Amino acid sequence: MSMNCKIVTDIAELYYEGLLSPETRKAVRRHLGGCQHCREYYRQYERLRKTSKHSALQPMPEDEISETEKRLYVNISEKLRRRRFWNIVGTSAAIGAGSVMLTIGLLLTYHKNGHSAES
Ligand SMILES: [Zn+2]
Structure with a gap:
């Protein structure tokens, strides 16, 4: 075989x-x-298999996987959420500052023009 x-x-x-x-085992050994x-x-x-405490035939207990993964996931998503939050805050602050400056600039130009037109 x-x-x-x-x-x-x-x-x-x-x-x-x-x-x-026994026959298959012998064949595998011969092949090896x-x-x-x-x-x-x-x-x-x-x-x-020797270093893993879980046998491949008996899958890891469900709750053990989900606990570890949940903790990992929460950690990661927490970090991501915090980073995204600060990104949004930073972006909207920049946009806000930019539009405020633009508005002030427009108002100043408008007023300057208005004054120069009046005088
Ligand atoms: Zn082979």
Whole structure:
């Protein structure tokens, strides 16, 4: 029984868990012996599984994910919101200052013209 790399990497988890039939297991081992790519893949997979406290077969508890992600999300959105707030404040302050100056300038010009026309 020969196997290609796709199959071997697909069933790496089953191989790791010892869930393969003896023949398949033997075939995978033989393939790993002759294929550096898959050996490397399996080595990394094994390391990942050993260092990860959560098994890939048992997904992370829902609430644990959402708690961490929620906290992250809140942190990020809080920062973004604050930054956006100051951006808006800064922009409207600039626009406001600009339009006030423009208005004053127009008024001054108008008054100057008006005065010069009167005199
Ligand atoms: Zn391979």
